[in-house]
Amino acid sequence: MRTKSTLLLLIVAIIVGFAARATFQVSHVARSRVEPNAPNPSTAAAPTGPRTDVGTRSDVDLRPLEIFYNVLKLVRDEYVEPIDKPQEKKMAYGSIRSMLDSLHDPLTRFLEPEQVEAYLKMSEGKFQGIGAVIQVVQVKQNGFTEEGLSVLSVVPGSPAEKAGLKPGDNIITVNGKMILPYDPYQRVEKLLKDAQTQQIPREKLVKILEAENDRIKNGIGFQKALDMLCSNNSNEIEIAIKRAGTGANLTFKINPATTVVNPVTWWNPKPDIVCVKVRLLNKKAVDELAQAIPEFKQKGYRAVILDLRDSLGGSLEAAQSIAGMFSPGKTLTIIQLPKSKTKPIKAAVQPADRVWSGGLAVLVNSSTSGLSEVLAASLRDNQSAKLIGTKTAGQNLKQTFVELSDGSGITITTGKYLTPKSKDFKGVGLNADIAVNGNSEQIDKAVEILSKPKGGSV
Template sequence: MRSFHKIGIGVLIGLVFFLGYGLRINCDNRQRSSAVISGAPLGGTQVASNRLDLAGVDIRPLKTLYNVLSSLREHYVDQLTIEDEGKMTYGAIKAMLASLNDPETRFIEPDQRKLLAEAREGKFHGIGAIMSIKQIVRPPSEKDKNKSQSQEDKPKDPVSEEHLIVVSVLPGSPAAKAGLKPGDEIAAINGKDVLPFDPYLNVSDLMKQDSVRNMERPQLIKMLDTEQKRIEDGITMVDAEKLLMSDSKKPIEIKLAAKPPAQPVTLTIQTGEMTLDPVSDVRVIDGNIGFVRVGFFGADTFEKFAAAMKEMQSKRLKGLVIDLRGSMGPDVLAADNMASWFAPRKVMSIRIRSRGRKDLIRIPSANGMPWTKPVVMLVDGSTAKAAELFAASLKDMNVAKLVGEKTFGDFSDTTLIDLADGSAIIMSSGKYVTGAGNDYHRKGVPVNVEASSDESQMKEAIKLLSGSEAKG
């Protein structure tokens, strides 16, 4: 117990450090939009000169964590090493972010962070598919329903289960060659079940079923043992991600979830490296209609799009088709800039942030001559993120008509925060609605003309641009 008094004193001194540190970071953030948290060592001298107002600051959680760390350093059966300390920090931050149960808010280890930077340049690793973790809310079981009726307990959060879903398959990638399709759910990798965030969800669900509760004991043990083994042999989504993004050049065996009545399918896909061209297939179709494919919204997309537009404007065209099928990418700024040909200085979107904050995002002035002819955009279920915002905003402004299928529905805004050792966190920081105020997040953007095959999509696009109703 005596050691605890010591810890108590240590905490108070420690707290002053930490609070000062936290405040400093906050100030930094207000000045710069770039949010780099550095782990600079704490200077003891600056504490005395920094007068901090402790009122209203909840120091308890910090104190608790500090105490745990001190206790471990002092009492743990093995002397903690530098590696242990590093692992503990990763463990703490990972678990803390996982606590939010939000697939978009997570910790990224340094090697993954590098891949992320490369992805902005259009360079992809692994099987060549973009994945998303989808949370599907489970219906409450009968037992739970009874519970909530008979108790005054606050209603529990709905139980959701995570699924690993293919959003988009990069053209020409090993995944595309193997026949992986957007919408496929990955159930197992190399024979290991992909586990949801709470792998015991299934067990607790099973235990609520009367048929299971009334099972004979040996049978029950057997069933639970099987379930335990399945979990122990399973693969977490973190590891699944690493495998799917690996450069190992080894084939990966992917089992897709069954789509009844069909049987589950198993594909073997080679991993590798590929670079995606953001703007491609720039040509003239049907005599006098321009066609530009924007496959990816990344670092140099705007520049390449500008070149394509220049080429288009040099020709006498009656309309333009922008192909956004399967297109995505992080670069919302590229989308803002690209919109300057079609709706200069208008409000592209509104970013909704926490605590009621809103940012108006305005399209810059035209980059040369604006495009005045009608525009059709081809979209599908894997048109997502920046591509989707681009399509939605221009559709809402009546600048473009959408042909194809309803888009994916990811209008989230996330912020990447780099940490000093090369790791980072990604955090959900808001969502975009279009300048017209329409919220398509998790809903997708409906199209003007539905068409599912490539042939019919092209036909409808040409029809729109040739018909009299398609005036820009």
């Protein structure tokens, strides 16, 4: 009888959980990357967007707002405890989060005013939290495919880098709490469905249900986990990961902090070849490259290696300006918009002294994502520059940031970046023209090719 009553209680708890999914929930939104999508997700430079207010739209069905207003009024008038203004604001913010969460798009999210401030600082190269670009991935485990978190890249000099976190690490727990997917109940739904058609011993069913109940009760939603990882609000965060390739389970204790990224650096792997590392596509990167390219030409360099490995993405405007220093006026990308519309985006037209016409090769890897991929694809398609390294991340979703009237804001996925040849690389990435593993080996290969006696890009 104990087994039967336990099973009934668990099923009741699960049904209550299903009902709770339909209610408004308050969850925290991660300060993640804008361009690219990131992922991600995923930390990147944040483009500014328009400040907007709700207006009158004849094509918008306002009936859901009427329902929301009626519920809010009912709670305000009838709830047993007084509802003050801060509580009403919290309820409204939670409702907006839940509305956006229902899209199951981690890049479309709501930001509170203080989050907006931190978010916009990313365009200056200031990253809060552990200092890693975190992406949402599909994880297959025990016959289920669910959303999980993975490290796309690690910010140089960040707490994450110092602790030993690496790209490809799959995050299992944060502060001992297991990462939950958008729908943490799908396992239970399948289990109960299977129980109707299969002979599952009652004791085994109870044991599995108890384990699932504990997992959900003690877990943490990945949006809230992202918020913890990408903010400075915690003194220390314990992260358990499974390392890609080796399968090793490792635990790190990381103290969040603000990491400042220098967007552009360069060095000479050979006297007449310069390697330019672009970590972030922002205004500072544009300004530094605008000064550097005339200097490269004056020094008589024969070739540039543009290193976009582990690039943190950035703004479309910066990508246009940088692309214009190599292929001015050419198509940078074609944006695929809603309703099958497309919009070509051109690289900027730069003064002649800022345009590089010598040899060019581009380094890429699995952490080259979003607008860094867009830039790499445009240089390959327009300048015949070879991509050297490994396949890129395949993140090409276009994010738009909109600041709302009270200082809060939303990021929303508004399109996809295609290559100049209209190729959609979402989820598949860009293949390297010359596949090479190893950081130093990739640079050596670029130097070898650029040293050959032929002009132009390779």
